[in-house]
Amino acid sequence: MSTIQPSLITTDLEFDTDGVQYGTLRVPYSHDRSAYGRVPIPAMVAKRGRGPTLLLTGANHGDEYEGPVALMRLMRELPIDELNGRLIVVPALNYPAYLAGTRTSPIDKGNLNRVFPGNRNGTVTEMIAHYVETVLIPLADYAIDFHAGGSSLNYLPTLFVDRPQTLEEADRLERILTAFAPPRAMYWDYLGEDRVLGAAAHRQKTFFMTGEFGGGATVNLEGLEVVRAGIAGVMSALEMLPESTVSRPARTIRRLELTGEHLYLFAPCGGIFEPAFRLGDEVVAGQLAGVIHDPVTPWRDPVPVVFNASGVALCIRTFALVQPGDCLGHLGQDVDALHSTQFPQT
Numbered sequence: 001m002s003t004i005q006p007s008l009i010t011t012d013l014e015f016d017t018d019g020v021q022y023g024t025l026r027v028p029y030s031h032d033r034s035a036y037g038r039v040p041i042p043a044m045v046a047k048r049g050r051g052p053t054l055l056l057t058g059a060n061h062g063d064e065y066e067g068p069v070a071l072m073r074l075m076r077e078l079p080i081d082e083l084n085g086r087l088i089v090v091p092a093l094n095y096p097a098y099l100a101g102t103r104t105s106p107i108d109k110g111n112l113n114r115v116f117p118g119n120r121n122g123t124v125t126e127m128i129a130h131y132v133e134t135v136l137i138p139l140a141d142y143a144i145d146f147h148a149g150g151s152s153l154n155y156l157p158t159l160f161v162d163r164p165q166t167l168e169e170a171d172r173l174e175r176i177l178t179a180f181a182p183p184r185a186m187y188w189d190y191l192g193e194d195r196v197l198g199a200a201a202h203r204q205k206t207f208f209m210t211g212e213f214g215g216g217a218t219v220n221l222e223g224l225e226v227v228r229a230g231i232a233g234v235m236s237a238l239e240m241l242p243e244s245t246v247s248r249p250a251r252t253i254r255r256l257e258l259t260g261e262h263l264y265l266f267a268p269c270g271g272i273f274e275p276a277f278r279l280g281d282e283v284v285a286g287q288l289a290g291v292i293h294d295p296v297t298p299w300r301d302p303v304p305v306v307f308n309a310s311g312v313a314l315c316i317r318t319f320a321l322v323q324p325g326d327c328l329g330h331l332g333q334d335v336d337a338l339h340s341t342q343f344p345q346t
Ligand SMILES: [Zn+2]
Pocket: 060, 061, 064, 113, 147, 148, 149, 150
């Protein structure tokens, strides 16, 4: 008797049927107002030919918008007659959070990108994670999950990629990265997080990219264009669509890495944070990052905060009011040319 039970989420979409289908992923949600209720998450499956499966997701956090806006447009405009492969699009994965305009779900306060691998019998957010981990990711050869800073952070549009472990992985990453052509690409190692969608992809050996394309709960127009052109570029590189007709600026991709928590700034105390840097600034270790004013004793000198490392300010907090431990921003560091081959040499 198998102990593995399938997800309780149902769908009218048939993943193996040719053509374009629009429908919903339906999460059972029995509550006071609706005893047999479902949360209907909009999605699209498009299939034609024998090419690979690409999964594109947005609003894993509900207040991040470049992914959803680009994906809604893709759902409307995909040239199905030219598709080679299978495209699965979910513009707003944490749909309750997306409708509320919040990072976490108003139903269960769930932060979708911190609950993988999820739970079949868990809360709505946990059930979504479990479905992504056990159904969507296993279908996908490639997956891209589009993020932004949400309400509390603002980012320079940056694609996040896994550090390749073999020459083969490095070649594939280079091909896809060049096709996406973001202004910045950053290696990151999840900083120990195994609760994120990328970790789920890792477990299933699905090629995965993510990224931060703006923030402040707005639509960053530069980030939106990076996402839109990036999807078109990747789909042509994977030979899922003919050579991209989307114009992409000829640019050098700035290669960055995020190697640890020392690149983050955290508030040492509560108060009003007055930054001393702007998004995109090049900073050095020891440089003043800002001060925190004490609203209770405003006549006292504010508490200084300094950078622990050098790098480019990729992310800055949007809210001035802080509590101890709040993230004030973080840096990325240029990949050292001497170490730019990020895979074993033997
Ligand atoms: Zn996010």
